[in-house]
Amino acid sequence: MIEVVELSKRYGDKVAVDTLTFQVRPGVVTGFLGPNGAGKSTTMRMILGLDAPTSGRVTVNGRRYAEHRAPMRQIGALLEAKAVHAGRSARNHLLALAATHGISTRRVDEVIDAVGLREVAGKRAGGFSLGMGQRLGIAVALLGDPAVVMLDEPVNGLDPDGIRWIRDLLKGLAAEGRTVFVSSHLMSEMAQTAEHLIVVGRGRLLADVSLTEFTRRASQTVVRVRSPQAAALRELLAGAGVTVTSGEPGALEVTGLTREQIGDRAAAARITLHELSASETSLEDAFMSMTRDAVEYAGTPVRSPR
Numbered sequence: 379m380i381e382v383v384e385l386s387k388r389y390g391d392k393v394a395v396d397t398l399t400f401q402v403r404p405g406v407v408t409g410f411l412g413p414n415g416a417g418k419s420t421t422m423r424m425i426l427g428l429d430a431p432t433s434g435r436v437t438v439n440g441r442r443y444a445e446h447r448a449p450m451r452q453i454g455a456l457l458e459a460k461a462v463h464a465g466r467s468a469r470n471h472l473l474a475l476a477a478t479h480g481i482s483t484r485r486v487d488e489v490i491d492a493v494g495l496r497e498v499a500g501k502r503a504g505g506f507s508l509g510m511g512q513r514l515g516i517a518v519a520l521l522g523d524p525a526v527v528m529l530d531e532p533v534n535g536l537d538p539d540g541i542r543w544i545r546d547l548l549k550g551l552a553a554e555g556r557t558v559f560v561s562s563h564l565m566s567e568m569a570q571t572a573e574h575l576i577v578v579g580r581g582r583l584l585a586d587v588s589l590t591e592f593t594r595r596a597s598q599t600v601v602r603v604r605s606p607q608a609a610a611l612r613e614l615l616a617g618a619g620v621t622v623t624s625g626e627p628g629a630l631e632v633t634g635l636t637r638e639q640i641g642d643r644a645a646a647a648r649i650t651l652h653e654l655s656a657s658e659t660s661l662e663d664a665f666m667s668m669t670r671d672a673v674e675y676a677g678t679p680v681r682s683p684r
């Protein structure tokens with residue numbers, strides 16, 4: 379479990395993380411979602427004690443990272459592509475780390491198998507592709523058999539096979555009862571991986587919700603209407619809670635009214651309709667509008683009970 383309480387980080391005038399409070403629980407994959415520069419990496423560095431908070435606190439399994447006697451057994455992390463001794467083989471790299479942390483050779487071979495690097499474990503890590511390097515980074519994270527696994531943008535730059543592999547691995551780790559915290563700036567990716575979402579924008583918490591709840595709130599229906607009397611129809615439909623936009627002449631996109639309500643009003647006003655159809659907004663749209671309006675949402679993060 380990761381617990382973040384009123385956590386803030388300033389760099390000079392820049393507030394990178396702004397009074398963030400949230401918990402990451404075991405047994406599910408929690409996505410840490412936000413556009414570039416939202417403060418995700420800074421938060422993750424503070425979780426690992428690599429950066430000191432300006433204020434607030436963060437604990438991993440009840441203690442600050444530095445207070446754990448064997449931190450690698452508590453939390454395994456992959457931040458940006460790790461610096462690996464390029465001349466060393468993947469296995470030797472893992473063996474060296476294991477030796478300094480009192481971890482057995484058996485465990486090294488277990489993680490090599492878990493990340494699918496057995497065939498190349500004896501090769502120089504310097505010659506690894508991005509995907510293989512990422513697997514090696516994950517092997518390092520898993521070496522201490524940690525209760526918490528945290529990965530910063532692990533799918534960046536990977537091909538579809540690599541992306542699917544990471545997705546399945548994360549779900550498997552959560553199913554084993556571990557706490558899995560993974561960042562991304564892509565809603566579409568998180569929708570396929572995470573069960574719970576922590577959404578941040580400009581360093582602030584925007585949402586702490588289950589994916590199901592986020593999807594339910596996001597699915598706003600847009601009704602598309604075409605009419606030769608579009609201007610008159612627009613005036614007729616205007617009102618509180620209704621937005622009407624027009625992308626092309628003669629067509630309107632309406633939210634806040636059902637198809638039936640629009641059809642009935644048009645009929646009563648003797649306005650001819652050529653089209654009346656409904657479509658759902660995508661999760662990506664909902665995420666984009668939530669983070670674009672970060673300032674507006676800042677005071678009232680969306681939270682759902684767990």
Ligand SMILES: Nc1ncnc2c1ncn2[C@@H]1O[C@H](COP(=O)(O)OP(=O)(O)OP(=O)(O)O)[C@@H](O)[C@H]1O
Pocket residue numbers: 389392393394412413414415416417418419420421563
């Ligand atoms: N060492 C630093 N010195 C100054 N500003 C920093 C430093 N580290 C981060 N920042 C700033 O803090 C803000 C948050 O950055 P951070 O890297 O945490 O965001 P992020 O959500 O991880 O984004 P990305 O996906 O681009 O990495 C950004 O505006 C960034 O420029």
